[in-house]
Structures are given as C-alpha cells and as structure tokens.
Amino acid sequence: MRIISRYVIRHFLPTFTLALVTFVGLYLIIDFFEKVDNMLEKHVSTLQIALYFLYKTPFIVTQGIPMAVLLGTLISLGILKRNRELIAFETAGVNPASYIMPIVSTALLLSLVHFGVGETLSRAMNQRAQRLWQQEVMQNQASVSYSHENVWYHGNGVIYQIRLYDRSNQTMQKVSLFYTDSQFKLTQRLDAKRFRWDKNRWIAEDGLILRFEGTKTTQEWFQQRELNLRETPRDFERLETIPEELGWLDLYKYSRKIRLEGYNSTPYEVELHMRMAFPLTTFVLALLGITIALRQGMHGGITLSVGIAMIVAFLYLTLLQLGSGMATAGILPPWIGVWAANVIFASLTGYLWMTKN
Template identity: 30%
Template sequence: MPIIYKYLTREIFKYFAIILTMVVGIYVAVDFFEKVDNFMEAGLSLSKTFSYLILKIPFIVAQIIPLGILLAVLIVFGLMAKNNELVALKSSGISIYYFLTPVILLGIIFSAFLFFLSEVIVPVSMEHANRIWLKEVRKESAVISKEKDIWIKGNRIITHIKHYDSANKAVFGITINYFDIDFRLIRRIDAKKGVFIQNRWYLYDVAQQNLNKKDNNYKISFHKKLIEKLDFMPDDLMRVIKKSEDMSFKELIAYIRKIEAEGYDATSYRVDLYAKTAFPFVCIIMCMIGTGIAVREKIKEGLPVIIACGIGIAFLYWISYSFCISLGYGEMLTPIIAAWAANLIFLCFGVLILLNAE
C-alpha cells in the first residue's frame, strides 16, 4: 500500500474515532440524566442503568457512522489543504482521483460494518434494552408482544390484537374479553378492525356477546360500527410492538410474509426492508461528497466552514431520506424507490462535485 494511502487511512480512522466517541458520549450523558430518575423510582441500581445505556450504544453508533465518516474525510483533507500538502501533491502530478481510492475503500468497509451492526448487533441489544425499560422501569408487564400478537391485560379485561398498523393507528383481528370479580366471562367483543379517531376507538364488523345472568346464556349481537372505550392508546401499542429496526433482515422478511399471508398490508415493512440495504451505502456516498468538497482550493482557510458544511449535508440527507421513506409508507412511492431515492440523489451530487473538484 502506498504511503499516502496508509496516511489517509490512519488519519481518517483517527478522526472518525474521535468524532464517534464525542457524539456517543454526549448522547449517553444526556440519556443518563434524562432517565436516571425513572430508574431510581423503579428501585433499580446504577449498574442496571449503565447496562441499559450500554445496550443502546450499538443503535447510536449505527446512526452516527455516516456523519462520522463524512466529517472525518472533510477534516483530514481540510487539514492537508491548510498545510499546503494537497498543493504539493497536485504539483507533483497526483490527481485528486488518486486520493479517492483509499477513501472509497474505507467507505465500503464502513458500509459493510454498518450493515453487520444493524443486522446482527442492534436487534439483539435493542431487544434487551427495551425489555429493561418496559418491564423493569415502566412496569408494563401487562402488555406482551411476540412479533405480531399483542396481549393486553387491564382491570378484569384481556385484549388480544392480531396485527397493529402504526401508520394508520389501526388494529386488526381484535378480541376483547370482560370478566367479573370471579373471573367469569361476562362480555366478549370480536372486531375485524379498529381505528383510533379523535381519542376514541371505532370498531368495525363487530360481533358482541353479553352474558345474561338470569339464564347464564350469551346474547349475540352484530354491529357494523361500534365505539368502545379501551384502556390503551396507540402510543402504548407502539412501545411494545417489535419495530423494523429491532428485527434482523431475516426476521423482517419472515414477518412480511406472515402478515401478507394473513391479508394485512405490509407496505411500510417492505419500505423498511429495502431501507435496511440502502442505508449502509450512504457511507460510500458521504466519502465521495466529503472528498469532492475538501480538495477544493477554496476551503484552504476555512476548515470550520467545511465542517459546518458537512453537518449541513448530513442533515439534508437525513431529511431527504426520511421524507422519501414517508412517501413510501404513504404508497406515493414504491418501497424500493422510497428506500433508494435519497441515495441516488446524493450519489449524483457527489459525482458532480468530484467532476468539478479539479
């Protein structure tokens, strides 16, 4: 490996590690002071608090990697430009595209690492972190979720939900069982669908059974629509369902097949599936953009400016990515286009910057 390649690789890794450590440290500190009171009220030790925070670190790292690699590339080339090292290298006949090779290779390595982290480490760590937060801190043991089936235990009420659509705040295949003080079933509601509208649950295609205490028989009635007061809100369901980011690629595919086989809409999960493959590639794109910006002559005296520029670019990418994903959820874009649109836009931007960098 040429000396310049070794130098670039070492320096980029060094500044990436510094940036990552700083950002993760700040996030963990803020999260600690925000949640430490909850852990103390639950009677948990500091070691349990730190265990929870450590389990969240892989998820934080996965979100920070693209920004970290972009800023590291900008800082390294910015310092080289400030010290006239780039001018000296260009004067000796070295093209800026020569610098691109090690940077792109690093981008590929970081992309592979990000995919591995998101696929293998994050689902396991977040599952344990959520279990600590929900079961031990929030004491929400009455709500149980296993992939898709949700069981909710209330005050002499047990509710079962087959599927929850978070995008539309809708539940499917809902069964509500009401019991008396002797735990005898006195009322049962079966509904094909329920939608949360204006702080009320509207149930559709309802079959209702009520116990007649005189003859101990159940009276059955049917309703097209029924307004029912339930002891849970959409936010309660969101906290317990297993989110796409908490599933591995294999788990998400199996989940999509299962809910589609049962006739439910899996559009949002398909968007998330394609996003799992699209998001890691942003590391390569950020390396291209960072190199193209940093090797320009204009940034020689403005290192703080290009760092601010890098943060701005990362922010714009995140807005574009989130917007396209939202369009995919709303079925305005196909899942694969929604997941890859932001990458394609910023890839074109990176290529244009590199073409005009000389």
C-alpha cells in the same frame, strides 16, 4: 498498501474515531438526562441503569458512523489541502485515486460493518435495552411488542377475532371463532372469554358454541374445552411483529408472505429498504465529503468542515425521514421513498465532481 494510502489513512482514522466517540458521548449524555429521572423514580439500581445505556451503545454507534465518516473525510482532506500536500502529490504526478481510494475503501468497509453490526449486535442489544426499560421503569406494563388488540386472522377453515393477544404468556382474551365450509358458509361459531396454550393445544374457557344446520341453530355452554386447531402461538405472533425485531432475511420473507396473504406489508417493506439504505449512507457521504473537500479553497479550516458536515447531515436526515414517512403513508413506493435521499446525494456528488476545476 502504498505509502500515500497509509499516510491518508493515518489522517482519516483518528479524525473519524474522535468524531464517532464525540457523537456517541453526546447522544448518551442527552439520553441519560432525559431518562434518569424516570429511572430514579422507579428506584432502578445503578447497575441496571449502566446496563441500559451499555445495551444502547451499539445502536448509537451505528447511527453515528455516517456523520463521523463525513467529518473525518472533510477534516482530513481539508488539512492536507490547506497544507498544500495534495498539490505536492499532483505536482509529483501522483494519481488522485492514490489519496482518494483509501477513504472510499474504508467507507465501503464501514458500510458493510454498519449493516452487519446493525443486523446482529445492535438489534439484539437494543431489544435488551427496551425489555429492561419495560420491566424496570414501566413496571412490566404491556408494550406493543408483547400484546396486540383487535386481531382478525384467517386460519385453516376458521376465522379468528381476538380482542387481545398476549404473546408473553400465550393467551387470548374475548375470542370468537367462525367456522366455514368450502363455500364459505358459516357452520359454527365459538365465543370464549379466554384461550390459553397448554401442552401444544388451545384450551378455551368460559364460552358458548353455536352450530348452524340449515335453519336450525343449537347452542352449548362450556367451562373449559380442548380445541383441535392447526394454528399455534407462532402464527399469531407474526401479526404483531415489530419490523425492528426481525433480521433482514426474516424481514424479507415475512413482508413477502403477508403481502401475498393480502395484509398491509408497507411498514415492513419500508424497514427492509431502510436496513440497506442507511448503512450505504456512509459510502455516499464519504464520496460527497471527498468532493466538497477537494473543492474547498486553501483557507477551509476545521470549523468550516464541521459546519458543512452538520448542514449535509441535517439535509440528508430530513430527506430520509420525509421519504420514509411518505412511503409508510403509501404516498410513494417504499423503495423510492427510502432510497430517494441516497440517490439525490449521490447525484449531487456526481454533479460537484464533474464541475470541479
């Protein structure tokens, strides 16, 4: 690495690190005071409280990286310009790429780190935090990730209507099965108070079977019956899958599969694009920060840089939330809604760079 590149990085990294630590610290403090009363009310131990916020830290770090990169870029280049060091570089015939590319390369690397950490450590730890919150604070109250109501599922030759599916203990409540022939004519109906998964098969409890043979209908009551069904708990879990629980590749396969099966895949497609668009924000905001810093006058200080960063971050998050919300509502295609913020800010960066004196 050339001397100038190392010099710029030595200015950028400390500022970036300080901004990231500040963001994470403020986030944790605010989150702590919002939730500590609920935790103390449920007599959650100090260790469990500490673990909860420790589990959330990787997620908070990934959320703070784009803002920290923007601040680090604005402040570090702003200081170099205010001290006339950038002018000295240009006077000496140094190519601007020599002091721009180190920040661009670092931002691109951080975007990849953001994506990687978000797909592994952050997601896993955040799930632990949510599970701890449910178990210790909500006192094991069922959450959406463990149960699902009013499920309709088209299986192999049978249609399921399930009043409540509980993934945690692999049971169904108030189940109706509709058996059809090759012409989709109803041949049999089974109603049961409860289904449970036991030794690789479904056991129906307290139910009634209705068989339709022409104009004749027969019925049979039962207390317990083993069922020969191809569907397993894994098939029903996917109906209640929360997008955040899946890795990117699994989410891609899952969204494609349910779209082909005729289910609404929009929330999953929005999350899929968000997984890629948000990490790339780090790179886009770094480019924008470089352009803004080089356009500032000699008197642009740290306060001005922080103010600009806050405004840019607010506008970006507003556009991102608006676009993703419109995509989730079906107003915009998922890829347009999610990527709109990055495209707009990248275009703004290009315009500012082209009009720079």
